[in-house]
Every structure is written in structure tokens, then in C-alpha cells.
Amino acid sequence: RFRFENSNLRRAYIALQAWKRAIFSDPFNFTESWTGPDVCSYGGVFCAPSLGNGSVRVVAGIDLNHADIAGYLPEKLGLLEELALFHINTNRFCGLVPKSFRRLKLLFELDLSNNRFVGKFPSVVLSLPSLKYLDLRFNDFEGVVPAEVFDKDLDAIFLNDNRFRWGIPENLGNSPVSVLVLANNELGGCIPHSIGKMEKTLNQLILLNDNLTGCLPHEIGKLDQLTVFDVSFNAIQGPLPSEIGNMRSLEQLDVARNRLTGEIPAAICRLPRLLNFTYSYNFFTGTPPHCGGGVVSDGRENCIPGKIGQRSGGECSSPAAKPFDCSKSKCGGG
Incomplete structure (x- = not known):
């Protein structure tokens, strides 16, 4: 016709x-x-x-x-x-x-x-x-995130706001992406140690509200190209690794609303590009005395003596506030 x-x-x-x-x-x-x-x-x-x-x-x-x-x-x-x-x-x-x-x-x-x-x-x-x-963000996909997606030569992966479960695959670090957003899923599990292998390419990593547990792996310190690191609204335990001080490009660091404990490493205050540091609603017990004048920080609802807007004494003596031994984590240590 x-x-x-x-x-x-x-x-x-x-x-x-x-x-x-x-x-x-x-x-x-x-x-x-x-x-x-x-x-x-x-x-x-x-x-x-x-x-x-x-x-x-x-x-x-x-x-x-x-x-x-x-x-x-x-x-x-x-x-x-x-x-x-x-x-x-x-x-x-x-x-x-x-x-x-x-x-x-x-x-x-x-x-x-x-x-x-x-x-x-x-x-x-x-x-x-x-x-x-x-x-694929903001859909109703569910089930597992296949490991194969992190073996593909992708530059950006957006899987946030679905119903993915069953953890982040261990081969995460094989991915050459610059942007990875997995936020607002039901993933659970830990951040894989292989993440350190993404050091040459990864620019933004957003894992907020993913039911993540365990400790932050020390390998995140290798991510010296990373500008945004957001793991807020999870159930991550243990201390903030001092290796974060090696993340020289970091501009936004958000670890709010987890179960983090211990002192905030002084090395974070020496990050040259840091603009925003949010660590509210955790169980931190100390901050460095002088932390970057140009950094906007939010440390409400922790257990830091002498700082206003902190948790009650009862909360700060609860089991959740006790230091967590990352070597006993089922993820194989921090």
C-alpha cells in the first residue's frame, strides 16, 4: 500500500x-x-x-x-x-x-x-x-540484581526505587560505571569488598535506604574519583573507616541514620573538596576538635558529649550504641 x-x-x-x-x-x-x-x-x-x-x-x-x-x-x-x-x-x-x-x-x-x-x-x-x-529506576522490578550487569561495559546504572532484593553481587567492583544508583530497594546484605576496584571510574555511589547491614569496607578509601557517597537510611554498623580520608574528590558524604559508632576520623576533616558531611542519627561518640570551616555538617542525634541535639543517655547506653566488632560481621570484616 x-x-x-x-x-x-x-x-x-x-x-x-x-x-x-x-x-x-x-x-x-x-x-x-x-x-x-x-x-x-x-x-x-x-x-x-x-x-x-x-x-x-x-x-x-x-x-x-x-x-x-x-x-x-x-x-x-x-x-x-x-x-x-x-x-x-x-x-x-x-x-x-x-x-x-x-x-x-x-x-x-x-x-x-x-x-x-x-x-x-x-x-x-x-x-x-x-x-x-x-x-530502570522508579518501576516495579523485583527479585535479584544479576551479577552479570556488573560485568558489562556500562557507564551509568540507575536501578533505584524498585523492589530488588537478595543483596549486591560480590562482583560489583568489576563494573566500570561512573554513576551507580541502587537506592530505595530491599537489597539487604553488605557492601562488597570488591568496591575498591572501581577506583578509576566511579564518580557517584548512592545506596541509601537499601536495608544494608555489616560494616563499611575499608576498600572504599581507594575511591579517589568519587564525589558523592550516600549510604544513609541503612543499618550499617561499626566505625567510619579512617580510609575515607583518602577519598580526595569527595564533595558529599552522607552516612546518616545507620548504627555507626566510635569517633569520627580526623582524616575526614582534611578532605580538600568536602562540602557536605551528614552523620546524624547514629551513635558516634566523638568528633575532631576542628573540622573544616567550609564544610556544612549535620551531627544531630548521636552520643557526642558536649554537643547539642544529641541522643538521650538511655539511648547512648543501649545495646545499639555499643561498639561493633567488624571482624565478627557475617560480611567478613570491615
């Missing part, structure tokens, strides 16, 4: 029409223009010369961010084999991520965040050889 520039755009037409049929609410009419053979004129669809043949146009990108579309992703989307960018954040897409996505060998950025996807971690993403940016 229609004539197409090339077979790639014919396949794209089939895929996009299947997707349009899988959409049951499009309040801002993002897909209203998805008619006829000129798929490169469809709203949110971007064409570019094929990597294999520069004279052939293909669908290289889809961006339906913030469209509030409700629907699901049909298997036919696997026909978009030249796709490099797939961005559909802040919609109401539900169901599973199609297995056919494994055909998207050029996919570089995958952003499915802030939707209603369900099921286990979408293992199809592990078979995408070009993938660098993976964003």
Missing part, C-alpha cells in the same frame, strides 16, 4: 504501528502523527544515516519522555534493529520488557524509568553489546 525509502523504514513502520496499537492512552497526542509511510516525521521518532550505509536513513532514536502514555511494549519493537537511543521515561507503560530487544545490537542508551514495568530484572538488557546507559 505504501512505498518506503528502504526496507529498514518499512520494518520501522511495522514496529511503530504495532506499538501504536499497544497504546491505550495518549493524553497529549504524542502518537497522533504516527500515520503513513514517513516514519521519520513521526513525533518522538528520529532518523539518521545507517552506520552500515550512510546513504540509507534508519530510525536511530525514540524519545517519548514525559508523554504520560499508557500501554505496553510489543515484541515487534525488535524490528528497530538500528536503534541507538530508546527513551520513554515518565509514562505509564506496563508489563514486561520484550525479549525481542535482544536484536537491538546498536542500542546505546535505554531509559525505561518512571513507568510501571514489572517482573524480574529484564535480562534481555544483558545481551545488548553496545549499551552504555541503563536506567
